[in-house]
Amino acid sequence: MSEHVSPSLYDQLGGAAAVDAAVDIFYRKVLSDDRVSHFFDDVDMDRQAAKQKAFLTMAFGGPHNYTGADMRRGHAHLVARGLNDGHFDTIVELLGSTLAELNVPQPLIAQVAAIAESTRADVLNR
Amino acid sequence: MPSITFDGRDCEVLPGETVLDCLLRSGIAVPHSCKAGACQSCLMKAGSAAGLADAQAGLKDTLRAQGYFLACSLRPLEDLAVALPGGEVRTAARITGLEALNETVLRVRLRTEEPFAYFAGQYLSLVREDGLARSYSLASLPNEGDLELHVRRIPGGAMSEWLHREAPEGNTVWLQGPAGNCFYVPGKPEEPLLLVGTGTGLAPLYGIVRDALAQGHTGPIWLFHGALTPSGLYLTQELQQLAERYPNLRYVRAALRDGGADGVENGELDACIRARLPKLAGFKAYVCGDPALVNSLRKKLFLAGVASKAIYADAFLPSALPVASACT
Ligand SMILES: Cc1cc2nc3c(=O)[nH]c(=O)nc-3n(C[C@H](O)[C@H](O)[C@H](O)COP(=O)(O)OP(=O)(O)OC[C@H]3O[C@@H](n4cnc5c(N)ncnc54)[C@H](O)[C@@H]3O)c2cc1C
Numbered sequence: 001m002s003e004h005v006s007p008s009l010y011d012q013l014g015g016a017a018a019v020d021a022a023v024d025i026f027y028r029k030v031l032s033d034d035r036v037s038h039f040f041d042d043v044d045m046d047r048q049a050a051k052q053k054a055f056l057t058m059a060f061g062g063p064h065n066y067t068g069a070d071m072r073r074g075h076a077h078l079v080a081r082g083l084n085d086g087h088f089d090t091i092v093e094l095l096g097s098t099l100a101e102l103n104v105p106q107p108l109i110a111q112v113a114a115i116a117e118s119t120r121a122d123v124l125n126r
Numbered sequence: 127m128p129s130i131t132f133d134g135r136d137c138e139v140l141p142g143e144t145v146l147d148c149l150l151r152s153g154i155a156v157p158h159s160c161k162a163g164a165c166q167s168c169l170m171k172a173g174s175a176a177g178l179a180d181a182q183a184g185l186k187d188t189l190r191a192q193g194y195f196l197a198c199s200l201r202p203l204e205d206l207a208v209a210l211p212g213g214e215v216r217t218a219a220r221i222t223g224l225e226a227l228n229e230t231v232l233r234v235r236l237r238t239e240e241p242f243a244y245f246a247g248q249y250l251s252l253v254r255e256d257g258l259a260r261s262y263s264l265a266s267l268p269n270e271g272d273l274e275l276h277v278r279r280i281p282g283g284a285m286s287e288w289l290h291r292e293a294p295e296g297n298t299v300w301l302q303g304p305a306g307n308c309f310y311v312p313g314k315p316e317e318p319l320l321l322v323g324t325g326t327g328l329a330p331l332y333g334i335v336r337d338a339l340a341q342g343h344t345g346p347i348w349l350f351h352g353a354l355t356p357s358g359l360y361l362t363q364e365l366q367q368l369a370e371r372y373p374n375l376r377y378v379r380a381a382l383r384d385g386g387a388d389g390v391e392n393g394e395l396d397a398c399i400r401a402r403l404p405k406l407a408g409f410k411a412y413v414c415g416d417p418a419l420v421n422s423l424r425k426k427l428f429l430a431g432v433a434s435k436a437i438y439a440d441a442f443l444p445s446a447l448p449v450a451s452a453c454t
Pocket residue numbers: 159160164165249260261262263264275276277278279280281282283284285286287326327329330440441442443444445
């Protein structure tokens with residue numbers, strides 16, 4: 001009767017509250033990291049914070065409606081400005097250090113990184 | 127192609143065109159200013175309220191429910207009947223006072239017959255009788271009776287030159303709004319507050335700071351006012367007196383040029399802030415004024431530790447260029 005359903009990654013991380021806790025830390029890291037900050041120089045902060053939140057929700061395995069095509073369209077202008085694998089690696093690294101700062105266990109961080117990794121081809125428009 | 131019906135006329139929408147641009151192109155005068163969804167001058171009402179959500183950002187729930195939307199933010203995909211807002215969202219006001227606060231800033235006082243509810247620091251759309259509309263922030267407190275705006279003279283500016291040059295005291299104008307999230311929210315009296323404004327960006331802050339103090343705010347309140355030169359500052363005596371009366375209020379003035387004397391700092395506003403407040407975690411911040419400065423400051427404040435949700439900003443976007451009129 002009591003079938004055990006293991007909680008989703010999103011729930012294990014703490015759901016929407018975890019995204020809220022992570023978004024400022026992550027976005028601050030992105031904006032202050034010289035390797036990637038120049039991609040965010042001239043963006044509207046409100047809109048950008050909303051985008052970071054959507055990205056984190058997706059990477060946390062939460063509810064989202066991103067498609068590969070959206071990813072491509074959303075990053076095409078950055079690819080045109082030179083966005084490459086190195087920048088992508090930096091973002092994944094900053095995502096990992098954000099979660100570490102929030103004391104998320106390493107195996108869960110690895111799962112988040114794997115989800116982020118699965119978007120690489122779309123983000124880089126390959 | 128979809129078409130827009132306005133006052134018995136049909137206007138065909140070009141691909142990607144907004145309701146506002148379509149109507150203006152068709153020679154229909156719709157009040158507007160920023161064309162960026164910020165000033166709410168272009169408020170209109172649609173016959174049916176379906177599919178409007180994206181064009182209703184920032185509108186009050188009561189307006190949304192009635193099908194109001196921002197004409198500059200809606201790109202219609204199907205036929206739509208629209209109308210200009212009627213008396214129910216506009217309040218008539220009389221210009222009761224005009225007073226120079228410095229060489230370029232005019233204090234405009236307005237009196238409404240009907241009550242006009244707002245929070246100090248919100249902005250309204252001032253609509254002249256001929257439909258010219260511009261947004262201005264409220265510097266007054268709701269219990270003060272008259273509304274107060276601070277209007278900077280923009281050379282060649284349609285609204286600001288009219289107010290400065292023709293001194294239309296006694297004229298009737300229309301007010302739409304209020305709008306915006308830059309206002310004091312009681313409930314955390316000990317929270318540290320940071321208020322940063324350039325030029326007439328002081329207007330909303332002058333309302334917010336007095337509102338916070340009147341509501342018994344006990345935590346530190348830092349008010350930074352910046353201008354190009356010291357002559358661009360204003361209300362300095364009033365604010366100095368306020369700071370003397372309330373020890374938790376710190377008032378800092380800065381000029382980009384020619385500062386360094388008479389209590390005016392010389393230099394960039396964000397450097398002045400950093401020198402006094404290197405760490406801003408836990409602060410609530412209000413940033414108002416010049417759009418470029420507002421955007422760069424809010425990022426700097428965020429990096430200095432203010433939570434993104436604790437930054438309230440009003441960028442004083444200028445009016446957008448008119449589109450060529452080609453009546454169909
Ligand atoms: C939310 C919001 C709040 C605002 N609050 C205030 C306020 O409290 N006090 C205030 O004075 N203004 C405020 N503004 C700006 C105001 O709405 C008008 O844009 C401004 O008064 C100029 O209008 P105008 O009709 O005189 O000039 P326009 O006829 O609109 O402009 C004339 C020319 O000057 C240019 N121009 C416009 N603004 C500037 C500028 N700042 N610097 C250089 N060139 C410019 C225009 O691009 C145009 O070419 C606010 C704007 C917004 C969106």
